[in-house]
Amino acid sequence: MMTLFLRLLFAVWLAAVSGSNNNNNNNNKRPNIVFVLADDYGFNDIGYHSPDISTPVLDQLATEGVRLENYYVQPICSPTRSQFMSGRYQIRMGLQHGLINSGQASALPRDSPTLADKMREAGYATHLVGKWHLGYYKQEFLPFNRGFDTFYGYLTACENYTSHKRVYPQDGVAYLDLRDNNGPIHNENGHYSTHLFTEKAINVVQAHDTSKPLFMYLAYQSVHDPLMVPEEYEKKYSHIKDEKRRIYAGMVAAMDEGVGNVTKALKDKGIWDNTILVFSTDNGGQVYGGGNNFPLRGHKHTLWDGGMHGVGFVTGGKMPVKGLVNNELIHVTDWYPTLVNLAKGSLNGTKPLDGIDQWDTITAGKPSRRTVLLHNIDQLFPKRGVPLYNDTFDTSVRAAVRVGDMKLITGDPGDAKWWPLPGQKVDFDISDERHKHPNKNVWLFNITADPNERHDLSHQMPGTVRSLLRYLVKFNAESVPPVWPTHDWRSNPSRHGGVYGPWM
Template sequence: MMTLSLRLLFAVWLTAVSGRDIRNKQPNIVVVLADDYGFNDIGYHGSQIFTPNLDQLASDGVKLENYYVQPICSPTRSQLMSGRYQIHTGLQHGLINSGQPSALPLDNPTMADKMKEAGYATHMVGKWHLGYFKAEYMPFYRGFDTYYGYLTACENYTSHKRLYPHDGVAYLDLRDNNGPIYNESGHYSTHLFTEKAIHVVQAHDTSKPLFLYLAYQSVHAPLQVPGEYEKKYSHIQDEKRRTYAGMVSAMDEGMGNLTKALKEKGLWDNTILVFSTDNGGETYSGGNNFPLRGRKFTLWEGGLHGVGFVTGGRLPVKGLVNNELIHVSDWFPTLVGLAQGSLNGTKPLDGFDMWDTISRGTPSERTVLLHNIDPLFAKRGVPLYNDTFDTSVRAAVRVGDMKLITGDPGKGIWIPPPGESLDFHIEDDRQKSPEKNVWLFNITADPNEHHDLSDQMPDVVLSLLGYLEQFNETSVPPNWPHFDWRSSPARHGGVYGPWM
């Protein structure tokens, strides 16, 4: 009979072997992207909105507090999927509109392509918004085994229709690999997408690792939510904020249900889950980024300093706050590397592998971050210098602690949650000085952008303009095609889909 000492020794050996096995095993990878989710809209940032599931997931993992996305939808999604700045894919201006023959170029392998190469089962549920004018740009031709969701944006949450901007008629925008889905009217999209993601988990063949990309429509406008979620916030007087808060709660519930499904399937202990917003909150539609300056669409921190965290049973650390500089383009090399995949065949990446930074706290390799250069955005003022980057062009770059903004960054004010007041005076620099087109901030010392240093530190301004000039030399022209009348869903059975 085995003695107690031998049993203990065997248990220690078995634990060590099992630990090595799981460390050498490809992890399941789940990426969840919220839409228009504001910095001040998650519980652990002090929000008035309850997010118990998201808070717990983040507390069990690593909160990313120096994490950046793009100030608008398609560019963030393109960088997540490709690992490349939008200046290198032609998506640096605006977003991909319905009727535009534009998309993430096919010569950029997607994260799903790389996961599939590495032997993963790959699934997407939710909002694509990376182009669909030809069939080859659809998600199931870009690395995903299955797809269920929306191709565009701004859909009604229950009818799954959206207005076509050129005729004002609402058409269906819900499909899977087999075509349009007609029988889900009345099914709230947050619930629908959660249920579809849970079905993917339940049906998963565990002989393969799982890659699941869940891109919620939540909490983008239109502001719609079942009444029971909104009732929780009857104390919020502002109607938009109250509905928005209910929408956040519905998404938070979905995250709890998805996590439960992963655990019930036995996948959680070998899963890494990444949660991110796609841009800052839209303050005109209930979202909030306070104390950050600005909103969605702007180059202020409120537009692009995002909510993000990493969690899951495979994460070797928990309960940490990470303040290293991380960008949405970093997920591509980080997660492909974690999947033991190959980066062969990709164009030069702008992202960095951040796994050691996230899991071990090592310093970030990223010291420079290009927020964007948009030559098609309306210019502001006149160039300050003749021999470097044109300061009238809308752009922003971060180098170390310092952030430079040029051109027109968008409305630069601080917007507290409805019902709360500011303890300082609001003044938009653009209105005070209509020709002003340069701002400089030490984001580490001044994360909320109160103190413009551009007049005090002209040498730093020139240095960062040099970085913008170098980036500009590597950029490709913006892909901003004219509207194509052939795209009308009226010509394609009343459904959004490929037209060329």
């Protein structure tokens, strides 16, 4: 009897161990996913593009993975973040005009699950560290009510890097914008935000229960203005005479170091070999704040490629390939289905997605299934000139669309200059020629052959112009009205303990 009992006991133990191993194996098949988003990080501000900025960590990570050299985001913060979180164009959500300002009752709609919702549904632990900027006027729009198990960061567009305060425009007073799931954080004054968010991300990694896969969204404040960085980082660039560029370069160095420290934490935890890390910017660099996108035309806020041709790469110990440069067309909306499918999650229950699963394109070099990319249609932006045609899309409206190699811009695209580095010599006219033709509102470029948008083809190819205008007609018919509420005085943080947060 004892022998039979021991055999049964051994069989139960063996089944338990086998089941545990199977669970671990299933989890190991689903990679940890870390998404790092830099703020206002220019195309020419990473080492492998730039002659004057050193980013050894980012360069090495990109070398160990796949660089995305035909990757697009949006020209400003909230639209990019909304598309990353939803997999849908901003015209579907009413977020096509500007960003979500402090005091506006506007937010990423709740009519479709966020990427974090889907990752949690797939069994992932979900964490956000850093910038939200997708609305906060009601509790239901805060990150921990949008699929994140934990949140540590800030809600608005930008703020002081050490006081973690933002000036409220209506009264000129700086109020705190730093919180976690439990409420405002009052004891981090003087803690530089790049270091603070790096440390909090490391804490997430160290505390992670490896019985679950990890999804962490690390949205740095860097390198958005105000221009602030500890002196030791700025000193590394003492040879740069332009003050804004020098401080900005120091801010990049601090962020580069931070990404390295987070990567080290993943390795120390023993989970790097089962991790995919994506690095992206949210829009083009702000040239008035030290950023640079040269040789691309334009900058943040514009519909030129300098505003939205983003820095991006995919790396990590789980990457099946490395050392590749990918030139296939990829958009920020594509991360939603790509990452959910990578996590073996389900896309059921979402509204129709504009994003496309690009994993085979990134890792196997397959042609991108994306042939059309709507950059935006902004009906509220001031119109420029008069419609070129009366039987198709109104070309006075600010919009841009990419179809294959061709990109069409209508309306007012914004500052049309090229912005070389301070002191850099350029052998072509870099001025904004819009003043020569103040009512011009149509531009057409072959972006593949002319990535710097120097040769307008609109007069030579009117048939192509009309063809792309038909795409804008279709997208415009599918769009919802822009959500652009007036400022709500009830949002003043002085009414809420001196802290930015929900007011309705």
